[in-house]
Amino acid sequence: MCVRQSLLGLPYLVPPKGGHFKGAPAPPPASPQPRPLPKVSAPSPASREHLSRGKPEAAFYRNTELSNLYLTKSSPKSQYHCLMYYSKTIYFCWHYLTDAVRDGKNQYDRPFGISSEDLYGALYRSEEEMIKFMYFLNDFWKMYGRDVIGAFDLSPFTVIYDLGGCAGGLAQECISLYPNSTVTIYDLPKVVQVAKERFVPPEERRITFHEGDFFKDPIPEADLYILARILHDWADDKCMHLLTKIHKACKPGGGVLLVETLLNEDKTGSVDAQLFNLIMLVQTEGRVRTPAEYSKLFTAAGFREIQVKKTGKLYDAILGRK
Numbered sequence: 001m002c003v004r005q006s007l008l009g010l011p012y013l014v015p016p017k018g019g020h021f022k023g024a025p026a027p028p029p030a031s032p033q034p035r036p037l038p039k040v041s042a043p044s045p046a047s048r049e050h051l052s053r054g055k056p057e058a059a060f061y062r063n064t065e066l067s068n069l070y071l072t073k074s075s076p077k078s079q080y081h082c083l084m085y086y087s088k089t090i091y092f093c094w095h096y097l098t099d100a101v102r103d104g105k106n107q108y109d110r111p112f113g114i115s116s117e118d119l120y121g122a123l124y125r126s127e128e129e130m131i132k133f134m135y136f137l138n139d140f141w142k143m144y145g146r147d148v149i150g151a152f153d154l155s156p157f158t159v160i161y162d163l164g165g166c167a168g169g170l171a172q173e174c175i176s177l178y179p180n181s182t183v184t185i186y187d188l189p190k191v192v193q194v195a196k197e198r199f200v201p202p203e204e205r206r207i208t209f210h211e212g213d214f215f216k217d218p219i220p221e222a223d224l225y226i227l228a229r230i231l232h233d234w235a236d237d238k239c240m241h242l243l244t245k246i247h248k249a250c251k252p253g254g255g256v257l258l259v260e261t262l263l264n265e266d267k268t269g270s271v272d273a274q275l276f277n278l279i280m281l282v283q284t285e286g287r288v289r290t291p292a293e294y295s296k297l298f299t300a301a302g303f304r305e306i307q308v309k310k311t312g313k314l315y316d317a318i319l320g321r322k
C-alpha cells in the first residue's frame with residue numbers, strides 16, 4: 001500500500017497494485033451484467049465476541065494508523081474540524097463558483113442570504129460559525145506550525161504580536177520553539193474571548209491577549225509581528241494600510257513574519273495553492289499571491305531585507321525587516 005499527499009496536504013491511502021486493501025475482500029471480476037447488491041448485516045454476537053478478543057484481521061474495515069492519527073477526534077493531530085468545515089461551510093460557497101468567477105467576488109448572499117460588506121461579519125455570522133472557523137484554522141498548525149515558525153531563526157525577537165492570531169496554534173508553536181519569546185494574540189474581541197476560554201490554558205503566562213481591530217485601533221510596539229493567513233483575505237489597498245501601520249509600530253531592527261501559501265512567479269502553483277486561490281475567491285476579498293507580489297507590498301510599506309523561505313509544505317514564510 002502506498003501513502004500519498006492529497007489535495008490540501010492530507011495523506012490518503014491508495015490501494016496496492018491489484019486494487020484492494022489488505023484485509024478487504026477482493027473486488028468481484030468485471031462483469032457486464034449488473035449484480036444484485038449483497039445483503040449487509042451486523043456481525044452476529046459470536047463474531048462480535050471474536051473481534052473483541054483482539055483479532056481485528058477478522059474485520060473487513062478498520063482504521064489504518066494514518067486514519068487514527070488524522071481522522072479521529074481525540075488524536076493530537078486530528079484534522080476532524082478541518083474536514084467538517086470544508087464539507088459544511090466551504091462546500092456551500094463552492095456551489096456558486098461560477099457566479100464568483102463571473103462577479104469576481106465572494107458568495108455569501110446566495111447560499112446564506114447575508115451581505116459580505118463586512119467580511120468577518122459574514123464569516124462569523126453566528127458564534128457557532130466563528131468557533132468552527134477557529135477550530136478549522138487551528139487544525140492546520142498541528143501539521144505545519146513547526147515548519148513555518150522554524151523557517152527563520154526568530155530567537156532575536158522576544159516581544160511578538162500575532163496579528164489576527166485567532167485560536168493561538170501558531171503562538172503555542174512559537175513559545176515552544178523560542179524559549180525567550182512572549183506572544184500577544186491580537187484579534188477581534190469575540191475571538192479573543194473564545195481563544196481564552198477554549199484554546200489557550202490560563203497557566204500559559206507567555207501568551208497574552210489584545211482585543212482590537214487591526215485596521216482601526218492602535219497596534220502596540222513589538223520586535224516581531226506575525227501575519228499568518230491575514231493578507232490573503234484582503235485586496236492590496238487594505239494590505240497596504242495594515243502593513244504601513246505595522247511598520248510605524250515596529251521597533252527599529254524588528255520585522256514582520258508573513259505566513260502564506262505562495263504561487264509561483266508565473267502564477268502557476270501546486271494544486272493546493274490553486275484551490276486555496278479559488279477558496280479565497282468564493283469566501284474572502286483577497287487572493288493567493290506570488291513572492292514578488294508580497295515583496296512589493298512589503299517594500300512599499302517600508303520593510304527591507306525581504307527573505308522568502310519555501311518550506312515545501314502547504315505554507316511558506318516571508319520575513320521583512322524595519
Ligand code: SAM
Binds near residue numbers: 169188214215227
Ligand atoms: N492567523 C491565524 C491562523 O493563521 O490560524 C488566523 C487567520 S484567519 C484567516 C484571520 C484572522 O484575522 C481571524 O482570527 C480574524 O478574527 C482576524 N481578523 C479579521 N479581521 C480583523 C481585524 N479587523 N482586526 C483584528 N483581527 C482581525
Ligand code: ASE
Binds near residue numbers: 276279288
Ligand atoms: C481564510 C482562510 C481560509 C478565510 C477563509 C478560508 C481557508 C479556507 N477558507 O482566511 C484556509 C485555507 N486557505 C488558505 C489560503 O490558507
